[in-house]
Amino acid sequence: MFGYIRPLNPELKVADLEIYKAVYCGLCRALSRSYGPAARFVLSYDFAFTTLLHLSLSETAPKLEPGRCPYKPLSRTPHLEDCPELQFSAGVAALMLYHKIRDDIADKPPLPSLLYRTALPLAHGARRRAASRYPEADAIIAAAMERQHTVELCDKSGLDAACEPSATALSELFALMSEKEDERRILSRLGYMMGRFVYTCDAVADLAQDRKNGSYNPLLHTDTHPDALRASLYLTQAEALSAYELLRPRHFRSILDNILTVGMRHTIDTVLQEGLKHEQSL
Amino acid sequence: MSNPYSVLGISQNATDEEVRTAYKELARKYHPDNYVNNPLADLAAEKMKEVNAAYDEIIRLRQEPQNSGQSNQQSGHAGYGGYGGYQGQTASRYPDVRRLISQGRITEADEILNGIPVEQQDAEWHFLKGQTLYARGWLDDAIRHIQTAALLKPGNPEYQAAVRQFTAAQQGYAYDGRNYAQCSTCDLCTTMMCLNCLCNGRLCC
Numbered sequence: 001m002f003g004y005i006r007p008l009n010p011e012l013k014v015a016d017l018e019i020y021k022a023v024y025c026g027l028c029r030a031l032s033r034s035y036g037p038a039a040r041f042v043l044s045y046d047f048a049f050t051t052l053l054h055l056s057l058s059e060t061a062p063k064l065e066p067g068r069c070p071y072k073p074l075s076r077t078p079h080l081e082d083c084p085e086l087q088f089s090a091g092v093a094a095l096m097l098y099h100k101i102r103d104d105i106a107d108k109p110p111l112p113s114l115l116y117r118t119a120l121p122l123a124h125g126a127r128r129r130a131a132s133r134y135p136e137a138d139a140i141i142a143a144a145m146e147r148q149h150t151v152e153l154c155d156k157s158g159l160d161a162a163c164e165p166s167a168t169a170l171s172e173l174f175a176l177m178s179e180k181e182d183e184r185r186i187l188s189r190l191g192y193m194m195g196r197f198v199y200t201c202d203a204v205a206d207l208a209q210d211r212k213n214g215s216y217n218p219l220l221h222t223d224t225h226p227d228a229l230r231a232s233l234y235l236t237q238a239e240a241l242s243a244y245e246l247l248r249p250r251h252f253r254s255i256l257d258n259i260l261t262v263g264m265r266h267t268i269d270t271v272l273q274e275g276l277k278h279e280q281s282l
Numbered sequence: 283m284s285n286p287y288s289v290l291g292i293s294q295n296a297t298d299e300e301v302r303t304a305y306k307e308l309a310r311k312y313h314p315d316n317y318v319n320n321p322l323a324d325l326a327a328e329k330m331k332e333v334n335a336a337y338d339e340i341i342r343l344r345q346e347p348q349n350s351g352q353s354n355q356q357s358g359h360a361g362y363g364g365y366g367g368y369q370g371q372t373a374s375r376y377p378d379v380r381r382l383i384s385q386g387r388i389t390e391a392d393e394i395l396n397g398i399p400v401e402q403q404d405a406e407w408h409f410l411k412g413q414t415l416y417a418r419g420w421l422d423d424a425i426r427h428i429q430t431a432a433l434l435k436p437g438n439p440e441y442q443a444a445v446r447q448f449t450a451a452q453q454g455y456a457y458d459g460r461n462y463a464q465c466s467t468c469d470l471c472t473t474m475m476c477l478n479c480l481c482n483g484r485l486c487c
Contacts, residue, residue: 245311
């Protein structure tokens with residue numbers, strides 16, 4: 001994923017910002033511990049969100065502990081203590097990276113794909129470890145990649161169809177976060193909408209580049225009028241919010257509220273402004 | 283049942299006003315209108331029931347007569363309960379499809395709809411197609427079909443209500459409305475108007 005699901009920091013309480021940073025640090029550590037130091041590069045806000053969401057449903061209170069970041073050794077920053085939720089998000093991140101790299105190798109011309117080819121063995125090892133712990137997650141992501149290819153072969157498919165594989169993948173991955181049937185249903189709808197949101201945002205952000213390179217982008221074949229895109233993204237956010245409000249987060253409520261309301265809204269507005277600015281200059 | 287105060291997300295020492303505000307906020311959040319045809323509508327209804335019960339319980343505990351009016355209003359909220367609530371207003375050509383959709387059996391509903399030849403696809407067909415797409419999360423296509431339904435039958439209140447619901451969300455009201463309660467926005471407007479008058483008055487004087 002690409003870092004579109006994030007809080008609007010100025011609207012966070014100072015204490016919440018500390019917690020958010022600590023979760024982010026915890027995730028970075030978990031990635032490095034389980035999948036090697038290079039895995040830290042997969043770190044993104046999206047996975048900080050999945051960690052927060054997952055933990056918010058947990059009975060036990062998440063613990064922060066003080067520590068030093070190897071990349072910023074001078075400051076002592078708290079980080080989230082290792083826990084299964086953290087490992088799950090780290091595992092999913094590693095799996096997504098592997099499938100993304102494989103996908104990029106297939107897509108890109110020979111020279112640029114060389115870079116990806118060198119990264120593949122590293123990612124492959126990470127994937128093996130992650131897939132052995134989370135086989136369902138691996139299967140979900142692999143199936144989504146497969147479906148994405150089919151959708152992309154048909155240039156005429158609209159945005160809904162193009163979003164479907166990513167949205168379904170997140171829907172199924174989110175559902176893995178709970179054992180309770182009701183929660184799984186809510187998470188599944190929320191995941192679908194978050195997948196739709198991330199995919200659409202990414203399509204908007206890459207639009208100019210994809211048009212230049214002649215790469216696939218669903219928006220090249222649909223209505224790219226800013227108002228139509230904004231309407232679609234706002235509606236997606238509204239649907240995500242309707243699902244989220246049915247959850248009972250035990251922890252991190254104010255951070256999650258921020259992400260689902262002002263955070264997503266801010267992302268939509270920024271992505272549209274930035275993405276379509278280039279578009280108009282073409 | 284869990285502590286009614288924690289259901290409303292307030293402390294036991296909350297004032298009556300705070301109780302009312304918290305209740306109103308939650309009742310608005312889980313109002314059936316926000317979840318019409320949503321695949322999670324049943325869970326929202328449960329939440330609504332829980333919030334209503336908690337509010338009633340707090341009122342009972344406090345036994346304050348001035349709140350009885352409020353508790354009437356609350357039962358009014360509960361009375362909405364109209365999931366897919368416009369159903370039955372018009373004689374449906376597709377009662378089976380409607381039943382399947384309300385049971386969440388979207389794939390089966392879709393199969394029936396897809397079996398209907400294009401020349402027979404009327405306004406209701408588009409409306410129901412929109413509902414199945416909405417349940418699956420295909421929001422853009424859902425709206426297109428629902429708008430087509432509303433265009434084909436401009437007088438139908440069911441289709442118009444659905445179009446309004448989507449249009450509001452598309453313009454971002456869903457999120458604004460939850461954060462800055464719609465009523466308080468009205469209040470805000472009135473307050474601003476009053477303030478304006480006052481200020482103008484003062485300037486004049």
